Amino acid sequence: SYELTQPLSVSVALGQTARVTCGGINIGNKNVHWYQQKPGQAPVLVIYRDTNRPSGIPERFSGSNSGNAATLTISRAQAGDEADYYCQVGDNNIVVFGGGTKLTVL
Amino acid sequence: QVQLQESGPGLVKPSGTLSLTCTVSGGSISSSHWWGWIRQPPGKRLEWIGYIYYSGSTHYNPSLKSRVTMSVDTSMNQFSLKLSSVTALDTAVYYCARKGALAVAGIEYWGQGTLVTVSS
16 A cells, blocks of 8 residues: 655744655655644645645645655744644545644744 | 545444544545545544545555555545454544645645544
8 A cells, every 4th residue: 555654743943834745656746635633633734746825825835756765944933833734635536645744933 | 625524323332343434525525635534532643544535445454554545436436444353542533634635745724623432
């Protein structure tokens, strides 16, 4: 089965840029979605199909995908961005989530 | 605005069957979307359980397929999950959700989640 690998944690200074990676074999050929999950809350879709932002998601959130890694980039990080972030792909009608990355804003 | 709400017992005995229902409001379950269940054990990652279409077509996680049954009730605008032969490992927050219309879409809407504990 297809596997997605994320770092357990990423730290970023307030106002700086955070990058969360999601590794997978030839993931650049797949559509990657990213979710933000704050404690005690349901996940929220922040990036879909690699680079697209749903309505209501700040422009500070962006995504890229190439080769064996997809990246979620959060510019001008704010305290409210502190959360767990999950990548997700669909692979032959099966949904696969990454292990999640805890983003800490210092 | 589509809203989803999970309902069902919060406690299930080991070897029993977990049963949950998701009620959809603000949209029709007969629209061109897949409806699904995702779970998250305490402190762990998200795990996809499966999707169902209003026609009854399903896709299940291979690791759970032998124990999972999903169904849809278009008259009630609801869909349901049954997970049999549960153990403590099935203790989790269970979310119902709606996938976007495109085949390659992400999960656009989530319920608030409901904690199901498997314990005697």
